Amino acid sequence: MTKLADFRPKRRAAVLAACESLKTGAIAVSHLANVRYLCGFTGSNGVLLLTGRGATFYTDPRYDIQSAQECDCAVKVVTGPVWEAVAKDVRRKRLTSLALESEHLSHAQWTALAKEFGKAVKLAEAKGVVEGLRAVKSPDEVARIRKAVLLGSAAYEKALALVSEGMTEQQVAAEIDHAMRLLGAEGPAFETIVAAGKRSALPHARPTGAKIRRNQLLLVDMGACLDGYMSDMTRVAYVGRLGGRLSAQARRVYDAVLEAQLAGIAAVKPGARCKDVDAAARKSLKQRGLDRFFTHSLGHGLGLEIHETPRLGGKVESELKPGMVVTIEPGVYLPEFGGVRIEDTVLVTESGVEVLTPTSKEFAVIA
Amino acid sequence: MTKLADFRPKRRAAVLAACESLKTGAIAVSHLANVRYLCGFTGSNGVLLLTGRGATFYTDPRYDIQSAQECDCAVKVVTGPVWEAVAKDVRRKRLTSLALESEHLSHAQWTALAKEFGKAVKLAEAKGVVEGLRAVKSPDEVARIRKAVLLGSAAYEKALALVSEGMTEQQVAAEIDHAMRLLGAEGPAFETIVAAGKRSALPHARPTGAKIRRNQLLLVDMGACLDGYMSDMTRVAYVGRLGGRLSAQARRVYDAVLEAQLAGIAAVKPGARCKDVDAAARKSLKQRGLDRFFTHSLGHGLGLEIHETPRLGGKVESELKPGMVVTIEPGVYLPEFGGVRIEDTVLVTESGVEVLTPTSKEFAVIA
Numbered sequence: 091m092t093k094l095a096d097f098r099p100k101r102r103a104a105v106l107a108a109c110e111s112l113k114t115g116a117i118a119v120s121h122l123a124n125v126r127y128l129c130g131f132t133g134s135n136g137v138l139l140l141t142g143r144g145a146t147f148y149t150d151p152r153y154d155i156q157s158a159q160e161c162d163c164a165v166k167v168v169t170g171p172v173w174e175a176v177a178k179d180v181r182r183k184r185l186t187s188l189a190l191e192s193e194h195l196s197h198a199q200w201t202a203l204a205k206e207f208g209k210a211v212k213l214a215e216a217k218g219v220v221e222g223l224r225a226v227k228s229p230d231e232v233a234r235i236r237k238a239v240l241l242g243s244a245a246y247e248k249a250l251a252l253v254s255e256g257m258t259e260q261q262v263a264a265e266i267d268h269a270m271r272l273l274g275a276e277g278p279a280f281e282t283i284v285a286a287g288k289r290s291a292l293p294h295a296r297p298t299g300a301k302i303r304r305n306q307l308l309l310v311d312m313g314a315c316l317d318g319y320m321s322d323m324t325r326v327a328y329v330g331r332l333g334g335r336l337s338a339q340a341r342r343v344y345d346a347v348l349e350a351q352l353a354g355i356a357a358v359k360p361g362a363r364c365k366d367v368d369a370a371a372r373k374s375l376k377q378r379g380l381d382r383f384f385t386h387s388l389g390h391g392l393g394l395e396i397h398e399t400p401r402l403g404g405k406v407e408s409e410l411k412p413g414m415v416v417t418i419e420p421g422v423y424l425p426e427f428g429g430v431r432i433e434d435t436v437l438v439t440e441s442g443v444e445v446l447t448p449t450s451k452e453f454a455v456i457a
Numbered sequence: 458m459t460k461l462a463d464f465r466p467k468r469r470a471a472v473l474a475a476c477e478s479l480k481t482g483a484i485a486v487s488h489l490a491n492v493r494y495l496c497g498f499t500g501s502n503g504v505l506l507l508t509g510r511g512a513t514f515y516t517d518p519r520y521d522i523q524s525a526q527e528c529d530c531a532v533k534v535v536t537g538p539v540w541e542a543v544a545k546d547v548r549r550k551r552l553t554s555l556a557l558e559s560e561h562l563s564h565a566q567w568t569a570l571a572k573e574f575g576k577a578v579k580l581a582e583a584k585g586v587v588e589g590l591r592a593v594k595s596p597d598e599v600a601r602i603r604k605a606v607l608l609g610s611a612a613y614e615k616a617l618a619l620v621s622e623g624m625t626e627q628q629v630a631a632e633i634d635h636a637m638r639l640l641g642a643e644g645p646a647f648e649t650i651v652a653a654g655k656r657s658a659l660p661h662a663r664p665t666g667a668k669i670r671r672n673q674l675l676l677v678d679m680g681a682c683l684d685g686y687m688s689d690m691t692r693v694a695y696v697g698r699l700g701g702r703l704s705a706q707a708r709r710v711y712d713a714v715l716e717a718q719l720a721g722i723a724a725v726k727p728g729a730r731c732k733d734v735d736a737a738a739r740k741s742l743k744q745r746g747l748d749r750f751f752t753h754s755l756g757h758g759l760g761l762e763i764h765e766t767p768r769l770g771g772k773v774e775s776e777l778k779p780g781m782v783v784t785i786e787p788g789v790y791l792p793e794f795g796g797v798r799i800e801d802t803v804l805v806t807e808s809g810v811e812v813l814t815p816t817s818k819e820f821a822v823i824a
Binding site (some may be wrong): 132133134151152153155156190192193194195196197198199200201215217260261263264267268271272274276277281292293294296299385386425 | 627
């Protein structure tokens with residue numbers, strides 16, 4: 091397998107090329123996911139300076155050994171604030187302009203640098219430059235996401251087998267997270283959502299001490315982080331026996347959401363606009379009169395972060411490209427009843443779409 | 458027990474009073490821990506606008522139900538970007554100045570607001586205003602931190618009983634996190650550190666697939682998040698039997714670090730300068746010739762975040778006050794041998810200090 095490091099010099103060159111439109115030949119990258127993407131560093135503090143002459147990563151003494159192991163570029167370990175060392179080198183190198191990630195850098199830090207540089211160095215706002223590159227995954231990144239997806243699904247199967255009536259949402263979440271860790275994940279990709287009954291109608295429910303009862307929906311939204319890459323999946327099960335009035339309504343909502351999810355997936359292909367993919371799922375729900383209960387976007391890119399470009403939202407004009415990895419996750423939320431969301435992680439291929447998530451979408455019943 | 462909500466109107470008044478020195482009577486708070494502190498909201502997106510006429514919290518439709526349940530002030534749920542809604546109301550209220558948290562707001566967001574306001578609203582940089590208030594905990598906050606500390610210690614005991622030679626660092630971390638969750642924690646306060654052998658010399662080691670062997674040090678740095686509040690503790694155990702050459706060296710280092718930790722704790726009292734508390738522990742290690750291996754600050758405040766004001770560092774002149782909660786965590790890191798760090802969470806009382814962490818600091822042996 092090609093190593094991620096092989097891609098990094100190309101990525102750094104692409105970032106510098108993108109900086110030309112900002113009228114500068116240098117950029118200091120500080121958003122940690124972008125830093126990792128461009129030089130391999132996985133720690134919590136550092137700045138990567140890219141110029142036409144090469145790449146230098148600056149970090150603090152806690153990461154002395156780690157940065158030397160991880161980075162495929164020059165490394166400077168500095169005592170004192172990292173930005174001060176970067177600024178000093180920018181002046182020493184006699185750079186006259188520098189791009190900074192204005193969406194990630196605090197205004198206070200920007201102001202301090204602007205003051206430090208005075209008129210000698212002109213600052214340019216880089217917005218989404220590295221994020222734009224990251225939207226299309228390299229084959230090696232796809233392989234890593236695939237592994238994270240498989241791990242997440244394996245953990246779900248393992249944990250779900252332990253779930254029974256009377257357990258709390260928190261206990262179920264704890265079992266899922268534990269299963270992920272034992273399978274080798276660095277941790278959950280985000281705070282695992284377990285929501286039973288009416289709480290499943292809250293799209294961002296945190297697990298509570300509430301016990302899981304019979305004749306309830308149980309929604310699980312979870313992802314694993316493995317080797318830095320994320321997965322994301324939502325499944326809904328029914329606790330109890332099918333057959334009653336409640337289960338019939340649950341089934342109707344479930345089938346409608348699944349149909350919408352499949353319609354969304356079917357719309358994924360190179361060249362499709364994000365808004366049209368969103369619309370395909372929404373249209374399907376409209377035919378059932380349920381579209382007004384689908385209150386969020388259809389999905390989002392993911393990779394080194396759980397939410398990345400592109401967003402599959404109703405106003406997003408940009409087109410899908412081969413190598414993009416996105417979630418497809420329509421939901422229907424009925425406040426007094428509960429919610430159903432079904433979510434897979436999918437890959438945009440040269441010819442269409444590949445669903446990476448292997449977990450069954452049959453309406454599962456926990457007896 | 459007094460509810461946290463009872464303190465919030467006072468806190469909001471104190472923030473507005475602090476804004477007077479910035480020559481404004483209004484502030485928009487967006488750093489989420491500060492938002493939670495001031496109005497109770499625990500979600501992931503929102504802005505709190507404080508003016509002399511009252512407080513209004515702005516969030517998106519995902520948090521419609523949750524914000525109504527949590528906030529003790531007016532709530533506006535808006536579709537579209539939250540900051541746009543805030544800006545619109547700032548103009549509608551004819552405010553002529555507004556403080557923003559420049560250390561937390563991105564430069565891009567700041568610039569967008571400055572452009573939107575033009576000359577009509579003057580922006581002021583609020584730095585550490587809410588963080589300064591948060592450094593001194595209310596009795597109710599101390600009670601919550603106490604619970605998080607007790608939970609963390611209970612999870613440590615429970616997990617450590619399962620540890621044996623041959624387990625990986627990752628497995629031990631998974632057991633600790635699982636124990637925390639089953640005891641009711643929202644999750645770990647930070648990524649649990651489990652480092653065996655030489656890796657214990659890396660202050661920020663991430664757990665790996667490396668197996669725990671005999672005659673190794675095992676360092677665990679962990680904390681629990683409960684009801685939003687954090688705990689933080691580090692303990693080091695010895696795997697194997699005491700008696701050999703290695704264990705004797707480990708013991709010497711351990712005893713020196715423990716002595717330094719106790720010296721640091723003894724220096725904690727109202728009016729003590731942060732740098733003097735740090736110096737007390739460092740001086741103790743110097744007497745053993747080990748101070749050059751203590752490569753970080755002695756400790757940090759904690760509460761709604763794991764790292765808060767004050768920092769107990771060698772250059773920090775500020776004084777401790779009753780109600781502050783800080784960690785005391787000296788360490789000695791010998792690259793070819795391993796590291797020892799001992800860390801408690803302590804409370805500054807009216808008369809001195811109370812160690813909140815109940816876990817034994819005897820040199821533990823895992824047979």
